[in-house]
Amino acid sequence: MYDIYVNERNDLLVVPRGDSIPLHFNRNWRKKRVVRSVSEQIREDIRTQGYHRRNVAARPRVRGACASSQPRAENAS
Numbered sequence: 001m002y003d004i005y006v007n008e009r010n011d012l013l014v015v016p017r018g019d020s021i022p023l024h025f026n027r028n029w030r031k032k033r034v035v036r037s038v039s040e041q042i043r044e045d046i047r048t049q050g051y052h053r054r055n056v057a058a059r060p061r062v063r064g065a066c067a068s069s070q071p072r073a074e075n076a077s
Contacts, residue, residue, distance in 0.1 A: 001036055002046075005029040006056070014042055014052040022051055 001017040007027040015021065021029055038052075045052035 001034055002038055002042075003034055004032045006032050010055060010057040012052075012054050012056050014038060014046065015050070016046060019050070025053070 002014050003017050003019075005013040005015070005021065007013075007029050009027065011027070013021065013025065013029060017034060038046075042052040
């Protein structure tokens with residue numbers, strides 16, 4: 001199980017349940033939730049670094065993923 005933390009800058013921090021937040025992260029973190037499973041990338045980061053951190057606001061948006069965002073086909077009758 002893993003603890004999920006967020007801070008005021010929308011950074012996401014994932015640590016194994018019961019582990020403390022690394023000292024070099026000096027911002028105010030608040031606990032968001034506890035999850036049972038995470039992706040392989042997060043699991044690999046936790047195995048090598050002891051934590052996984054990313055900025056949630058910096059995630060790329062996928063254009064055209066929603067059906068309502070695609071242009072309508074006009075009827076040529």
